[in-house]
Amino acid sequence: MKRWLWLGLGLSGLVASGCGSDPKPEPVVLPQACPGTAEASLPSTAVSALSTSPNTAPDGVIITYKPKVTASALAASADIVKAVERVGGTVKRRIPNLNMVSARLSPEAITALKANPDVLSVTPNRRVRAMALPTPPPLASWQGAFSTQGSVGEYTEGLKLVQAPQVWDANNDGIIDPGAATGEGVKVCVIDSGWDSKHPELKAAFLKGKDFVDDDDDPTDQSVSPKGEVTVGGGHGTHVSATILAQLGSGSGARVAPGEDPNGVVGVAPGASLLVARVLDTDGGGRTDDVIAAVDWCNSEGARVASLSLGAPDPSEDEQTVFEKVWNNGNGMLSVAASGNDGKRGIAYPAAYLPSVMAVGAVDLQGTIADFSQYGQELSVVGPGVNVLSATVLGAASLSQVTAASVPVTSRPLTYTAQGTYTGRLVNCGLGADRAACGEAATCEGFVAYVDRGDLFFEEKARNVIQAGARAIIIGDNVEDEGPGFTLGSANPHWVPTVSVSMASGAALKGLVGQEVTVSISGLDYQRESGTSMATPHVSGVAALVFSARPDLSAAHVRAVLEKTAQDDKTTPGVDERYGHGLVQAAKAVALARTLPQGGGPLPLP
Incomplete structure (x- = not known):
């Protein structure tokens, strides 16, 4: 049975207003999240950010200190650790041979530490990121000690572009040449x-x-x-x-x-x-x-x-x-x-x-x-x-298959999607703007949510329809040519199998609402990035x-x-x-x- 949650007004909001007064707005109602789906509302990155003390920078600082001629690198490191702790800081990492420690400190403690004559500098422990872009995953199903012999089919386009096989397989026979630089x-x-x-x-x-x-x-x-x-x-x-x-x-x-x-x-x-x-x-x-x-x-x-x-x-x-x-x-x-x-x-x-x-x-x-x-x-x-x-990572790359009315539909898995297979009724959830977007057809017993692209991040759409009971998600594109791959933003153990389809396929799927659809995500051990x-x-x-x-x-x-x-x-x-x-x-x-x-x-x- 679907349960509903009243938001925004108390019971007084349901009582008719006095004569001549402005009418009260209708209460905003949302279906209650299905049991076991609340965790999908916050990815792990957001949870860790919320746990950071508001009085410290989340990534802390790096402190470079003067080496001491009369002390070993470890002893000098221990001295600066004590100095950090005296001003209320917490040391995260020591790098003695570089005369550095990283720590979490309040702004006041940073100011105090900068005045320490043994401290050369206090700089932000800035964030770094991986330098890869989302790439369209494959569109069809998968095939099912140092060796000196393999297959020239293993020689990727990039490998050949940089001439690597010419160094260690000059005759291109799939065997490492004796004495070659490898x-x-x-x-x-x-x-x-x-x-x-x-x-x-x-x-x-x-x-x-x-x-x-x-x-x-x-x-x-x-x-x-x-x-x-x-x-x-x-x-x-x-x-x-x-x-x-x-x-x-x-x-x-x-x-x-x-x-x-x-x-x-x-x-x-x-x-x-x-x-x-x-x-x-x-x-x-x-x-x-x-x-x-x-x-x-x-x-x-x-x-x-x-x-x-x-x-x-x-x-x-x-x-x-x-x-x-x-x-x-x-x-x-x-x-x-x-x-x-x-x-x-x-x-x-x-x-x-x-x-x-x-x-x-x-x-x-x-x-x-x-x-x-x-x-x-x-x-x-x-x-x-x-x-x-x-x-x-073995099985971490994803390959998707969608079948609707016994007909295969070309699809792409979203980055960070869950793997698995689910068959259920197709429900049109519009833009997936909130838990009510799927309407009365949604059920906590499960369904396949169709969601249009637009307005919200994909991870927001996914969280909303998962909390409405979706066990698999299909996102329809809103342009003719599907873009360079969609992503759920971050890893979350509560995601469900999620794919994207072209605008044309999305329009066709909308005509099949109420029918059974199968969404399957399989693992691959190799991928293009x-x-x-x-x-x-x-x-x-x-x-x-x-x-x-x-x-x-x-x-x-x-x-x-x-x-x-x-x-x-x-x-x-x-x-x-x-x-x-x-x-x-x-x-x-x-x-x-x-x-x-x-x-x-x-x-x-x-």
Whole structure:
């Protein structure tokens, strides 16, 4: 039985008004949320934000202090921790060898700490974000230790665009050439959202990991709520890692989309070793102090390349300090970072820190600059960043099927949708503006909600119809050509299978209201994504190949080699702000590196 909730007026609002007075407005009524659906009203990100103390900045500050000649790094760190606690702050992270701690402090405590003679600076612990864009998922149903043999079908378009197979499979027979540079002996550290330890593309390459989000040694791309609910991330870090070093022939049996190789994919440097530093949560967000600590950790573990498909619009002096330190440490660690996805002039940070970080822009699979790729004078090179196929968390990518009146309807799953199959009556919920939008046809026993696109975010529409009892959702587009994929905004364990359909299909579905419709969401182990996030690991992989061919080279030499051998954009010859030095080219880079004298000699001129 449907239950209703009166809002806005007490009982007095139902009594007729006195003669001559204005009539009372009708009460606003909404159906009561169905049992068990209240949690869908707030995603986990909103819940955590509400729990933050109003007297402190949610992300805190980074404190850089003066090293003490008479004390060890740990002792000096302990002293500054005591100073923070004396002014009522709470220390989150210590980075002793960089003379830094991060903490949460009230504004008054920050002022007091800045006056401390041992404190050099107190700066915001700014937010960073993953640099990927929503990408249309596949439209049809799926097919159902380092190997040296696989299938040339694993060679993705991006892989071939950067010449990687020419380095380690010159005759294109699907077998690694003996003695070829594959990245073997090179540690690549992926600073991102973590990884899927069960994915066959990455297991053999993994060496070690650290989770800077949860402060443990398990950098799995997931979070666990206080209630024990597990939220799996979007697979950003797994996608990036596999682009660099997915193993040849290792994906047999994985779930792939139609037309894709059943063996999965192979990375640019399939012989490299993987270090994983998790700094992004399941919603793709992170903090500067975790990035700083991760870069320091990667360097301490012997990484030659750090790949960062993340960034922020503004610089951080503390962050720049750590990149400069690892760049100048011996032969240095080469840091490669995404330029950003806002399509504007101005490179994101850390990519814009010259010369310690290589800024990478994105091109499509024809080598044309992507319209979302940020550009500027700091841009080093570009890599494939549009519709890049790579691995993701097992089953995290989604493939949808909709059947109405026994007829299949082409559909796309929304990002963060739940998986599963549901069959129920189709109910027209209009724009899904509130729980009453589905009308009397809604029932807590379940139904399939049809919702038109417009006015509200998709996650708001989804929450409203779920609370009205929907067990699956179909969103109809309001333009002829469906856009670049829809999203529910963030992970939420209370979402239901949710898909989008074209405007024409939506109109046809409205004529089937009341009939049974089936919505099915299946899991995939590989997906296509776009963004400078996807371009960055292509460049990181090429750097690993060069280090593998010439381990004696410095980070500065490898950067110079990649820039000198990049394929120039023919429309704007020479170095420019949109393409930098051009599209990175692995075979040319390895060939040039092998001609350099021992130790590299003078840097190759661009």
